[in-house]
Amino acid sequence: MNREELIEQIFSKKSFLCVGLDTDIKKIPSHLLTGSDPIFEFNKAIIDSTAQYCIAYKPNLAFYESLGIKGLEAFERTIKYLKTIYPHHFIIADAKRGDIGNTSTLYARCFFEEYDVDALTIAPYMGEDSVSPFLSYQGKWVILLALTSNKGSQDFQFLKDTEGKRLFEKVILSSSLWGDEKNLMYVVGATQGKMFLDVRKVATNHFLLVPGVGHQGGSLEDVCHYGMIKDCGLIVNSSRGIIYSSSGKDFALEASKQASLIREQMARELDKARKM
Numbered sequence: 683m684n685r686e687e688l689i690e691q692i693f694s695k696k697s698f699l700c701v702g703l704d705t706d707i708k709k710i711p712s713h714l715l716t717g718s719d720p721i722f723e724f725n726k727a728i729i730d731s732t733a734q735y736c737i738a739y740k741p742n743l744a745f746y747e748s749l750g751i752k753g754l755e756a757f758e759r760t761i762k763y764l765k766t767i768y769p770h771h772f773i774i775a776d777a778k779r780g781d782i783g784n785t786s787t788l789y790a791r792c793f794f795e796e797y798d799v800d801a802l803t804i805a806p807y808m809g810e811d812s813v814s815p816f817l818s819y820q821g822k823w824v825i826l827l828a829l830t831s832n833k834g835s836q837d838f839q840f841l842k843d844t845e846g847k848r849l850f851e852k853v854i855l856s857s858s859l860w861g862d863e864k865n866l867m868y869v870v871g872a873t874q875g876k877m878f879l880d881v882r883k884v885a886t887n888h889f890l891l892v893p894g895v896g897h898q899g900g901s902l903e904d905v906c907h908y909g910m911i912k913d914c915g916l917i918v919n920s921s922r923g924i925i926y927s928s929s930g931k932d933f934a935l936e937a938s939k940q941a942s943l944i945r946e947q948m949a950r951e952l953d954k955a956r957k958m
Contacts, residue, residue, distance in 0.1 A: 731934040854885050
């Protein structure tokens with residue numbers, strides 16, 4: 683999915699919601715556990731009940747890798763289901779890869795050829811040669827960690843160099859020379875609030891993947907006020923607040939209700955964006 687197609691999906695559906703498929707075997711409804719593939723069955727039900735309200739899905743690899751081969755099989759089945767039944771949804775593999783060049787080349791081959799996802803989250807700490815293999819794929823997106831929502835973001839991301847540039851700003855400025863707004867996004871946590879203004883000074887037109895709305899305390903209204911651009915430029919992720927709305931047999935219905943409520947708020951924010 684290219685940038686123009688992504689923008690078209692956002693404004694036609696009046697949503698920039700990404701549903702995070704952080705599927706924990708210890709949290710899904712117990713009645714699913716008797717099946718042969720409870721993770722996939724949970725994901726399928728969540729996807730079917732929320733697809734009309736969102737434009738993207740983001741499975742986090744940790745939840746699948748923790749189960750070994752069965753978890754990876756559930757991840758693969760989930761990706762294939764999305765690509766077959768909901769081909770217009772943007773698929774982000776939240777794997778946070780990033781290593782020396784030859785290793786990154788294999789990670790890129792895995793996610794962009796074998797799984798054929800649209801985007802992959804990447805840790806930029808090792809620099810350009812660890813990121814460039816992912817950027818070599820036409821039509822695929824790299825989503826670099828820039829300013830995250832966790833408490834530990836204060837440890838390194840705000841450190842300043844001799845010119846007064848903070849590390850997250852250096853990450854964005856340097857990486858913008860490796861890719862562009864058509865294949866490069868940045869992770870910026872919803873909990874950062876007004877910091878979106880500083881991010882937008884160095885990532886003027888790039889899309890931002892925004893986790894942290896809901897359970898982590900981030901405000902959708904603040905994210906939109908400080909971070910939205912005319913083309914929207916935001917993909918806001920919600921995981922636990924949607925997929926674990928209920929632990930009973932009505933879990934998919936409750937997830938649908940939560941996704942619908944978020945989409946309604948997003949529709950109002952998009953109307954404002956069109957008037958920019």
